[in-house]
Amino acid sequence: MVRLNLLLLLVVMLCSLGVVTSQHKARQLFQELDVQHERTRQLEVEFGQLQLELSTWGTAPRIEKIAVEKLGMRTPDAETLLPTAPTGGASR
């Protein structure tokens, strides 16, 4: 009888230690998760800022300015344009 009780006591102690460690691990993992969540938010913010930068660099006035000033491009005159219909002859 005494031996059985001691055995059970041991089992209970082992179990309680197990609970303590798993709780600790859960908390650590939770903190890790939280850090990653925070990172997600930061990356989202960064994505937004990069999108902003992208559209700032890609605005039409800037592209035109570079095309005209740096690359010396120009819009062709109406006389030099020959429109072509895609399906052989004008679609009437």
Add this chain to the structure above:
Amino acid sequence: MMRFKAKVAHKFAESPLLELRLPAWRSRLMALLILFSFVVLIGRAFYLQILDTDFLQEKGESRYRRDIEITASRGRIADRHGDVLAISTPMRSIWAVPPAVQLSAEQTQQLATLLETDAQALTRKLTTDKPFVFLRRQIPPPVAAQVAALKLPGIGQDKEYRRFYPTGEMTAHMVGFTGVDDRGLEGAELAFHGKLLGTPGSRSVIKDRRGQIVEEDVGAIKPPQDGEDINLALDSKVQYLVYSQLKQAIADSKAKAGGVVVLDARTGEILALANWPTYNPNNRTDLSGAQLRNRALTDTFEPGSTLKPFTIALAMDSGKVRFDTPINCAPGRLRIGTATISDTHRYGVLSVAEVIQKSSNVGASKIAAMLPAQAMWAMFDGVGFGQVPALGFPGAVSGRVRPWKTWRPIEQATMSFGHGISVSLIQLARAYTVFARDGDLVPLSLTRVASPRPRGEQVFSPQTAREVRAMLEMAVRPGGTAPRAQIPGYRVAGKTGTARKLEGGRYSTKKYVASFVGFAPASDPRLVVAVMIDEPRGKYYGGEVAAPVFAAVMAGTLRTLGIAPDAPLEVAQSAKPATKARL
């Protein structure tokens, strides 16, 4: 002696006092009272622990549980291809609690440098008796981190969002802007404020001694709802084209103001809308009302001859005239009551089609005289004049169409060529979709429309719409009023308008509004473009001022959208800008 001693050293239990007989009820009463207080205590404990648990639970939780707010960002506004037009990015605001601030001269200097002010201005702000002041709002997070690193007492910071508009003044009137506290104040920002706005969420967590979150109450998480992203129907490329052409035209004609609207005739989407003057929404320090106004929607003008096709379409629809019915326009003048209506040229007998082609006021007035006032009013109402366009856009106006019962014959005549009636540019552009489509009026849309809409409300019969379309094509060909609206490779249809401006109740002889509304390709119209130039100096005819803008915008837009040319090449190459243009 012994006896005496023994008496002194007697045991407590032998004390003679104890021999007093107390009444038995006293001890019983005491026992009962004690028992009763225990019952009360147990009852109270039972009440607190089992019945009314919230109070203690809350008290306990408040010692370790924290509610953290999760901020939600405002939605983005993008064009139809997803190019960003407005976006929020987190910034910091620096505040101070002046009574708690104690800074050394050196610290003040450091802070002032970081906040980009001078030390004196900063000191002035900090010496007020207000309990709270913002030192600077919307500074970039890296600078805010430097401020935080100074660890100054009484100075803190908050997270807030700032809105950026990468396309700047190009799209200013369409996109609008928000105030410092993220409220939409103008344009799409205001029109879609409810959708764009996010709702902040919250989470309930348990923190340990070091302030780290160790546990979270999963059931109590309220996820933040970021604002919805709005995809406008706007096409950035077309918008730029429109904006730059308008800017150029205003500079060339030294006009006071102007506006251009581009509509998709099939879906009713607003592909581009630009006004001049405009402003930069990123830097709104000195703004005037003139810059802020979205003229295409908020300003009305007397449209002039651009209204002629409507009256004529009505006359054709009700069987009063055919396209070839002769109308005698000689001698270029018409007296109605005391007023005289005149043409810029003396025409003889014109067919109905030629009345539009040559833009004869006399011809239009004579056709209007055949129509009952009520029918004309119903037609104007049917194409959307006198009604606020159902866009939800802030500040859109209805224009003015007076009730038909008050019309006098002269007024009915002038209305046929667009005087005595006022419309906004967007109304005019939308009204022309009845000719670009088969006589039905399409509802407008600021946002993308997934598939072409079913037919709108029928105003004219499809046959009439097609015939008017052919007449409008004539107006652009040589012999019409706007040969300069031609586009090589495409068949174009449209109508010029040149209206005198009302000044103090009288028509000015110096101030004009030049306009042009048209669509292309005429064989299967896809786009409607309306141009309005307010008070051009020098040349003022719609065919000379507005038509070239129309041609440039339309040609560029057709090319950008990859719409196939529909004109034979010979026509394309012979289309040289003509020199002569009339009202």
